Amino acid sequence: METPVNKPKQLRIALRNCGMLDPENIAESIVRDAYQALGKVLKEYSPQECINILKQSGLRGRGGAGFPTGLKWEIASKSKSDQKYVVCNADEGDPGAFMDRSILEGDPHSVLEAMAICGYCIGADKGLIYIRAEYPLAIKRLKIAISQAMEWGLLGKNILGSGFNFEIKLCYGAGAFVCGEETALIHSMEGKRGEPTNKPPFPATSGFMKKPTNVNNVETFANIAPIILKGPEWFSSIGTKNSKGTKVFALAGKINHVGLIEVPMGTSLREIIYEIGGGIKENKKFKAVQTGGPSGGCLTEKHLDTPIDYENLIAAGSMMGSGGMIVMDENDCMVSVAKFYLDFIVGESCGKCTPCRVGNKRLYEILERITQGKGVMKDLDKLKNLSYIIKDTALCGLGQTSPNPVFSTLENFYDEYYEHVVEKKCRAGHCKNLFHYVINEELCVGCAACKRCCPVHAITGEKRKPHYIDSNICIRCNECIEKCSFDAISIQLEPKILV
């Protein structure tokens, strides 16, 4: 497991126990105050008092959209029904984010405890954790944690003698990104295709089995117990005006220290990347950091000093998302990155609404053309218009945010798009059709090593005479560069005009 990078800039609330205890032994969790908050709530607070504490703390959902958690609980608590449900969204589908996995593997009791508190507040006696099947260790530890908590009387019937009952069950996901969306997640738990439906009705009034359901993300739940124990004033003293507390980010990509970090809201990107993350790998030039996963966008050099919170990220054309941060350097082609995300969206679109199903496919095709050097200027306008249409007309959060990578790369890296389209050049040397290999005649000794290794026989030449690479046949596999002992082969960015 990755160790979080420990630097004084960090403040660990959600990750407070990760790595500090044996998650398979409940006694160790209890020594570190697990279930204290649950006991306090059951003994001292009415459900509404507990909800008020959360509202005062200013905690917002950590799954991405940032909806105030206290308000969400209040709405669910006011819905009248004989049966309600608490759901923990552990379907961490966002590529590049792994904080939920780490919390579930390292501190499962913090989530179970918070779910029970939520159940008490909204009046539910059943909790469900919707977890990805791709996380076998987290599933195993959750199962152990649930059975130990039941044994100790911290879950189940009549918890701590209060008369409050709460039990938790696991539901498994099966690999669908869209199931992170509340309504889709609920359908998936009901054994159906994970397709989203229109809101309203919101899950808080009609969710799982048409009963009021409160859905929160793993990291949100992990923040609950410290707020109850240390008080809402403590929590709201951390962070910025509208975004309180800390946020866990997953640093990955071309950065020296990869791993999870937890910093107060309002920390700047520069502090995260250069101080905590240790700078860019191999001292290359920073180009962009992608936040918010496929629904987010790219932040560039000009955003390095922006304090990170929900509002500022949206203003910068990205979003908080679940907190993945992928750092990119000068060797990454931004058009290809946009294409990569569209490819992801095309694969994950559930197909229910046309703008998402067809529109994203068309966006992908345009980007594919551009990266192959077949783009025309009109394509850039088309990209933009189509993106707006998808954003305005798609059914759910997945579709409405799917063009974000295109928007933000077009906005921040228009030059690169222009170069791909007009000059047929990819400055990062990533797009295979926009560069070619050349042999320096002065350095080539004609040893034919490259000729022998070329899988498509693109290299010709007589022995002991300079060789030649036919770019029309070459598949850019890089094999010849690796084989050449004389550094005679190099990559040339000026494109060959493609027929």
Add this chain to the structure above:
Amino acid sequence: MVPKLICDDEMADVHAPATSDKDSLKVTIKLSVEKINAINRICASYDNDPEELISVLHETQNTLGYLPAEVQEIIAHNLKISAAHVYGVVTFYSYFTMVPKGDHPISVCMGTACYVRGAEKILDELKKELNINIGETTPDQRFSISCLRCVGACGLAPVMMVGEKVYGRVSPNDVRKILEEYREDNCEECKPTQQL
């Protein structure tokens, strides 16, 4: 459509080869009585509750390796839902497969972190080494390649998995070495795998 009924008494007769096609791959399979009983047991352990369909499919796939049309029909019959519903769910989720995977299923993570750190090159190398495409199985049923959407090990990017084992910080040069571990002569854990 009501699936063809397979009652307890008739099960012994269901040995006829059948075909299932998804992605135009043809797989001839036979369902033995034991397999049918195994599926029935799994369904019963979830009280034949249609809401538990995904759990049933998970367990069935863990037991049998994959979910061909016949298996889906039996599940549909037990859970009293249409076969189309089951098929819809199986094809919706990328975790479920209707074609058998290799003895050593290889998954390459295509999450953003892995992509940025060169997962594409690993995939190209694998395709070249095994001579198959994504979603295919080698003719000797040893290996199959698939792409994953993030295993949550972004700190180790790029990541590939062989079975349950995770390989981190893989370079294209490592691929051959890793595959070598699972070739017939070297692989210790190899045992005859169950085929449906």
